[in-house]
Amino acid sequence: MDKIDRVKKVVSYVTKMSEKELLSKSRKRHIVDNRRMAFVICRDILELKWVEIGQAFKLDHANIIHHYKKHKDLMAYDDYYSSKYNDILDVFKLQIDYVEPKELIREIVNIKKQRYNNYLKQKLKENQGQGI
Numbered sequence: 001m002d003k004i005d006r007v008k009k010v011v012s013y014v015t016k017m018s019e020k021e022l023l024s025k026s027r028k029r030h031i032v033d034n035r036r037m038a039f040v041i042c043r044d045i046l047e048l049k050w051v052e053i054g055q056a057f058k059l060d061h062a063n064i065i066h067h068y069k070k071h072k073d074l075m076a077y078d079d080y081y082s083s084k085y086n087d088i089l090d091v092f093k094l095q096i097d098y099v100e101p102k103e104l105i106r107e108i109v110n111i112k113k114q115r116y117n118n119y120l121k122q123k124l125k126e127n128q129g130q131g132i
Helices: 003-015 029-044 050-056 061-077 079-096 101-129
Strands: none
Touching (some): 003 029, 003 050, 029 061, 029 079, 050 061, 061 079
16 A cells, blocks of 8 residues: 555545545535645655645646645634644554654653763762762
């Protein structure tokens, strides 16, 4: 299964919509929104080109760009849309074991702090053992 198929499956699963319906030419708001979310995940997470996304959904790349821009507006003003997108994104990230770079950095900092604290404890024990 390729990456775009995975996105389609996750969006279909979370939104309780068939893949056929997701890929249809329907202009119903909920279907268009779900399709738009799939485009954004393909672009932002999978880092696919506009043309690749367009080919996968049988659309022109200009349509994908339009939906991408529209997504940014909807995320800023539509709480329901934003919540739904974040749910889809979370499920997709879990499926592909995606980790945000910020999370990795935070984990590395915590590990380094722990090591440094252990080092300081070790030095403190050594100094107490020498009567210092």
